[in-house]
Amino acid sequence: MGQVTVTLPDGSSRTVPAGTPVRGVAEGISPRLAKAALAALVDGRLVDLVHPLDRDAAVRIVTDSSPEALMLCRHSTAHLLAAAVTNLFPGAQCGIGPATDEGFFYDFVVDRPFVPEDLETIEKKMKQLAAEDLPYERQMWPREQAKAFFARRGEPLKVQLIDEKTEGQRDVSCYTIKDPETFVDFCTGPHVPSTGTLKTFKILSTSNAYWKGDARNQPMQRIYGTAFPTDKELKAYLTQLEEAKKRDHRKLGRELRLFTFHQWAPGAAFWLEKGTTLYHTLANYMRGVLSPAGYVEVKTPLVYNKALWERSGHWKHYRQNMFLIESENETMSVKPMNCPGHFLTYASETRSYRDLPIRLHEQTPLHRNEVSGVLSGLTRVRQFSQDDAHCFVMQDQIGDEVERLIRLVERVYDDFGLPFSAKLSTRPEEFLGEVATWDHAESQLRAALDRAGMAYTLNEGDGAFYGPKIDFDVTDAIGRKWQCATIQLDYAQPENFDLKYIGADNTEHRPVVIHRAIFGSFERFIAILIEHYAGAFPLWLAPVQAIVLPIADRHAAYAGEVRDRLRAAGLRAELDERQEKIGYKIREAQLQKVPYMLVVGDREAETGTISVRERSGGDKGATPIDAFIALARDEVETKGTPAAVARG
Ligand SMILES: [Zn+2]
Ligand SMILES: [Zn+2]
Known part of the structure; x- marks a missing residue:
């Protein structure tokens, strides 16, 4: 029997008879390692300890402190x-x-x-x-x-x-x-x-x-x-x-009356009044972030002829996840993603190098035919919308565009108080295009991450076959990680759709597409936010920001006036006119996690004030209406923690 050479993680090597199980290598290093060994990585492949070494290989012993x-x-x-x-x-x-x-x-x-x-x-x-x-x-x-x-x-x-x-x-x-x-x-x-x-x-x-x-x-x-x-x-x-159970978005979604489901529309949420308000707040927030960053919003069709999906490759690789429709003897499909619609939009005009980057943003609904067994709350759905966009750039614009994107991701997650981490995935074994193009793209992504001062882990070989990507995980308030944002380079679809721009040299060139989303899907991101905040949304997101609670019937007129003034100032205010005891109304508003409860009685009506109570139980006492409005608007504006109303 011959000998094989084993290279260890520290760079040292040793020789063992061919056929030696990896356990034997661990024993040769130290009895302690042999005892702690659970498995091994042989040339990067995870194997049992009995795996025989029949050729030269790099070996790393896996113990309970190894990531594997x-x-x-x-x-x-x-x-x-x-x-x-x-x-x-x-x-x-x-x-x-x-x-x-x-x-x-x-x-x-x-x-x-x-x-x-x-x-x-x-x-x-x-x-x-x-x-x-x-x-x-x-x-x-x-x-x-x-x-x-x-x-x-x-x-x-x-x-x-x-x-x-x-x-x-x-x-x-x-x-x-x-x-x-x-x-x-x-x-x-x-x-x-x-x-x-x-x-x-x-x-x-x-x-x-x-x-x-x-x-x-x-x-x-x-x-x-x-x-x-x-x-x-x-x-x-x-x-x-235990903590997650209390925060379960399905439970809180019901209790806070945000959304519901029905068996006749599996995997598609019915957004109730308050949930719709939250949804729109996020949608408009994202518009407010993207518009100054040079994005334009478009709305592309929901249903396309099968020919489009054949062109994009979805027909071959994704058909089982698409909802199909027959119309006039043509097979159509509801879109599972926006990309092809954006490619047709891009190709609808002649584009010049001066126009690039072109950034198309869209929030229309998507449908994916997930098997009913895996559907769950808002995290596994059939109908959802993304804060989706495609950036069409020239090769030498990739680095700048990705750097802008990383800064955008950072800014958005900061607004929600969500810490995050980045992963760079590089060229897989099977890939499309030239090695040199990939190397160039990957070095631009690395440089962009470095310029943005973003730490990242490297997932070697984990990119899609059509381009490298950066993924972002957010960490919620109880330490769970959720993958949300993604920045994905694509060299394949510009070929499939024959996308072009006229260069400075007056000839046609191929742009590169960057698929990117920051929330991911609105539905899933809302689920994450509900659980992250345990339903107690910060003021800028709360569907009802303040509720006016009259102590007795005779305060109803003044209470209505207060609500109207808050609404006129752009705040989402409600009025609880029910003939219930004030203690009951306060408890109810607390259960609904309304950030501010504004109690009005004789004294408040006489002095034109409101008694401000915070959701957390803090009592801020009598405050002039205008002072409260100014503070609340400031809190919304800064997305900050509750401003000290007492300060006013
Ligand atoms: Zn097994
Ligand atoms: Zn896309």
């Missing part, structure tokens, strides 16, 4: 869950069990839905299997043998998965925990070496599901759980989860 540990332990814990369920519920059939950003889940076909006591029993069984420290063993089975095994065990869904995922392969990989009688799953891996390393997990909830998320398929029961490499991380997450 999180998904590895979640995925492995999902198997542990399936092992516990099949053990406790004989005849239970396994679907799929992926790791997710939040933890993991596993879908099962069972005779009856799981109840909370089941989840406790299942978690207990998982702890027991973990304590037994059973090895995860990888076995390569001939494909037909694997199919026969799962068929015999009454798992037709696994047979279907093997059929779909391993076409043309001779062998498929199956993992067993303990021995084939205990639990075998079809999976490509990798996993932690044994169940003993899985100590910090929690089973969370259960829900209805369907095979492949499609309501026409086999109904299933989903069990959700989470797992972390360390106990500290798990505890922090569970605390966050």
Whole structure:
């Protein structure tokens, strides 16, 4: 047997006999590392510790402090869950069990839905299997043998998965925990070496599901759980989860009367009066940001002939997500994105280098035919609008335009008090165009990030095949990250749509397109804001900014006058004229999270004042109406924290 050379992250190398498992490399480095090892990266690919090294390779051992540990332990814990369920519920059939950003889940076909006591029993069984420290063993089975095994065990869904995922392969990989009688799953891996390393997990909830998320398929029961490499991380997450439950935008959206849904319009929100106000406030805010930045707003059609989607490539790659319409024997589709409409708009005139950059902004609705099983609140919808825009630039304008965009993103998130971070994704293995063009674009993106003073992480090879991109994650008040803004370079669509401009040399050139959005979708961004602020919107966003509360009937006329003056000053003011006790009205307004409650009685009516109470409970006492208006307008203008009304 020959020798292979292994290069370690510190640049050192060592030689081992060919076929040595990566665990052997860890043992050679230190017994401590071997004990902590969970898996390894071999030439960038995550593999089990038993993976044999058959050629020279760069090797990095993965331990619980490695970034890869999180998904590895979640995925492995999902198997542990399936092992516990099949053990406790004989005849239970396994679907799929992926790791997710939040933890993991596993879908099962069972005779009856799981109840909370089941989840406790299942978690207990998982702890027991973990304590037994059973090895995860990888076995390569001939494909037909694997199919026969799962068929015999009454798992037709696994047979279907093997059929779909391993076409043309001779062998498929199956993992067993303990021995084939205990639990075998079809999976490509990798996993932690044994169940003993899985100590910090929690089973969370259960829900209805369907095979492949499609309501026409086999109904299933989903069990959700989470797992972390360390106990500290798990505890922090569970605390966050408690907080998130209180802030759930679906719950608050109902309580604050912002939006509702109906089964006859799955995945499409009915925006109620207050939700519509919030929506428009954000839409107009974005217009106010983009217009001075050189963007023009357009409205392009919602429905297009199939020919457009063939040109853009959506017909080939995205058709299953599009709503199709038949009209006069033509197939049409409701648009899932604005891009092609903007390309046609660009191409509707001859463009000169003097016109560039051209920045088209649009907020019309988009529809994507998501399977009903994945729809949830405002975060997974079928109908939504984006703060979408496309910038058409010359090659040498990319850097400047991207720098302007980064500053715009920064400014917008600052206005909402949302910290954020940036990721640069570069050329993937399969890409369109010339390496030199990509290198040039990537160096312009890096330079733009540097000039804007923006720290970023690098996702090497993670760009789209048609261009590199920068993504932005915001972090909400309870520490969750949400991906929102994106800046995506595109060299492909200008070709597909034969987009041109006349250069200074009087010949035709190809512009580059930058797809960009800052909120992402309004629907999802509103969900994030509701949860970020826990429904207590800052004054500039609050659908109702102030509510006037008369103490008795005889104060109604004065109260109406106060409301009208606030409205005339551009504030969103309401009046609670109901014949209820003032204490009740105040409590109700607090529950509705109205920033200011303006109480009026005899004294206020006589002196032309209002008694200002803050949502948080602060009592600011009698204030002249004009003084309150000035302060409230200032607070809206500066998007600031509540101004000290008492100061006036
Ligand atoms: Zn697996
Ligand atoms: Zn686009």
